[in-house]
Amino acid sequence: MRKVAIIGSGPAGYYSAEALQKQSGDAVAIDVIDRMPVPYGLIRFGVAPDHQSIKAVYKRYEKVALSENVRFVGNVLVGRDVAMAELLDLYDAVILATGAPEDRPLDLPGSGLAGVVGSAAFVGWYNGHPDFAALDPPLDVAAAAVIGNGNVALDVARILSKTPAEFAGSDIVGHAFEALGRSAIRTVHVLGRRGPHQIAMTPKELGELGHLEDAVPKVDLADFPAEADDSALEPGLRKSVTHLRDFAGLEPGGRRKTIVFDFFARPVRIEGDGKVERLTVERTRLDERKAAIGTGETYEIDCGLVVTCIGYRTPPIDGVPYEADLGRFTNDEGVIGGGLYCVGWARRGPTGTIGTNRPDGYEVAEKVLAEAADGGKAGGTGLDRLLGARGVDVVTFGDWQRIEAAETARAREGSPREKFIDIAEMLGICR
Numbered sequence: 165m166r167k168v169a170i171i172g173s174g175p176a177g178y179y180s181a182e183a184l185q186k187q188s189g190d191a192v193a194i195d196v197i198d199r200m201p202v203p204y205g206l207i208r209f210g211v212a213p214d215h216q217s218i219k220a221v222y223k224r225y226e227k228v229a230l231s232e233n234v235r236f237v238g239n240v241l242v243g244r245d246v247a248m249a250e251l252l253d254l255y256d257a258v259i260l261a262t263g264a265p266e267d268r269p270l271d272l273p274g275s276g277l278a279g280v281v282g283s284a285a286f287v288g289w290y291n292g293h294p295d296f297a298a299l300d301p302p303l304d305v306a307a308a309a310v311i312g313n314g315n316v317a318l319d320v321a322r323i324l325s326k327t328p329a330e331f332a333g334s335d336i337v338g339h340a341f342e343a344l345g346r347s348a349i350r351t352v353h354v355l356g357r358r359g360p361h362q363i364a365m366t367p368k369e370l371g372e373l374g375h376l377e378d379a380v381p382k383v384d385l386a387d388f389p390a391e392a393d394d395s396a397l398e399p400g401l402r403k404s405v406t407h408l409r410d411f412a413g414l415e416p417g418g419r420r421k422t423i424v425f426d427f428f429a430r431p432v433r434i435e436g437d438g439k440v441e442r443l444t445v446e447r448t449r450l451d452e453r454k455a456a457i458g459t460g461e462t463y464e465i466d467c468g469l470v471v472t473c474i475g476y477r478t479p480p481i482d483g484v485p486y487e488a489d490l491g492r493f494t495n496d497e498g499v500i501g502g503g504l505y506c507v508g509w510a511r512r513g514p515t516g517t518i519g520t521n522r523p524d525g526y527e528v529a530e531k532v533l534a535e536a537a538d539g540g541k542a543g544g545t546g547l548d549r550l551l552g553a554r555g556v557d558v559v560t561f562g563d564w565q566r567i568e569a570a571e572t573a574r575a576r577e578g579s580p581r582e583k584f585i586d587i588a589e590m591l592g593i594c595r
């Protein structure tokens with residue numbers, strides 16, 4: 165039987181496992197390795213907590229995880245607990261499904277000031293990622309600036325604008341729920357360096373902003389091209405732009421918070437005395453290739469929090485070829501070479517929805533099964549032996565189910581779970 169290791173238990177990892185199973189008729193043993201003691205990666209730590217219908221896709225991954233030839237090997241960090249070269253020795257193929265959990269940095273004067281945070285950190289904070297539990301973003305300020313015009317910027321703007329009641333049914337973690345409930349933020353600026361026709365926001369997500377309890381979106385129609393030009397847009401984008409135009413007709417009606425869309429606004433400098441106090445923005449216009457070019461005209465936005473939502477990157481792994489400018493592994497349609505493959509954001513860069521990873525996983529699985537012969541390798545047995553000798557506290561899927569049951573048992577009323585954040589606490593539950 166062929167032995168395959170998949171590194172990363174998010175959507176790309178489990179779609180690949182599912183595809184390997186289906187295409188091989190179960191004649192493959194799969195270990196899904198994750199550095200966290202909990203599975204599902206982006207579903208748990210990235211998807212917004214108030215988007216439970218999107219998160220429900222985890223049930224499909226759970227079905228794969230519970231099948232006989234698939235194991236979850238949690239709390240194992242490749243590079244620390246086991247080397248990549250060791251995995252390539254133990255398995256017939258290794259698939260990197262490590263996602264893109266790191267922020268693309270915003271290189272601006274002042275971007276190191278307290279109160280400037282990347283979306284990976286901010287999203288991780290409200291989603292209970294152990295790495296960002298201590299973020300403590302400043303919410304005792306009147307205004308925040310969210311940089312970027314993609315769906316992550318929308319998630320962040322929405323989470324900053326919701327009332328506690330609007331988090332009913334979500335699995336936002338307790339510390340973020342309480343901090344956001346005390347938030348003094350009344351204005352959230354969403355900054356796009358280009359215009360309304362260049363946004364990367366999808367209609368459903370954008371439309372949500374028009375129905376918030378205590379916040380109203382605001383646009384300036386002077387930023388928009390002639391309405392007739394919308395007809396040339398692809399249907400999804402056209403719908404998003406229609407939502408934006410409709411925002412112009414909304415009245416606050418007693419709602420206390422405003423989400424202001426600043427288009428043609430390129431951040432140039434962040435300033436403050438030890439912490440962010442203002443952001444200087446340069447107005448832009450588009451050149452013939454629709455790239456933003458500065459006009460030299462600047463203005464200031466007073467804000468005590470800046471969240472950069474300008475994209476992510478895959479962390480490099482020693483010895484694996486990497487394209488730094490694209491933030492992903494160097495690959496030829498998922499093939500890295502020497503038994504190594506990549507899928508999802510690690511393959512393509514951070515674009516596309518969760519569903520995009522399905523065909524991606526299926527394509528890479530096909531290549532693995534065509535190229536990787538059964539080499540009589542030790543597979544999971546060998547990995548267990550090696551990790552055991554190193555004293556690594558491996559978390560199995562059964563262990564995770566115990567953590568999950570404890571999270572459900574301690575959930576706030578109306579919430580599906582209250583996530584554990586501390587890894588030692590999680591390990592304590594399953595031991």
Ligand code: NAP
Pocket residue numbers: 270311312313314315316317319356357358362363364366369430431473474475476514515516517
């Ligand atoms: P994204 O869609 O690539 O958007 C990034 C935004 O950042 C763009 O507006 C980009 O502007 C801007 N940007 C990049 N560099 C910048 C800079 N130096 N200064 C100012 N602005 C800059 O990325 P994302 O929002 O992180 O989302 C990642 C993927 O996850 C997307 O495919 C997204 O659709 C998906 N996602 C989906 C959902 C959902 O379906 N509910 C939720 C969250 C994320 P330019 O266009 O000018 O480069």
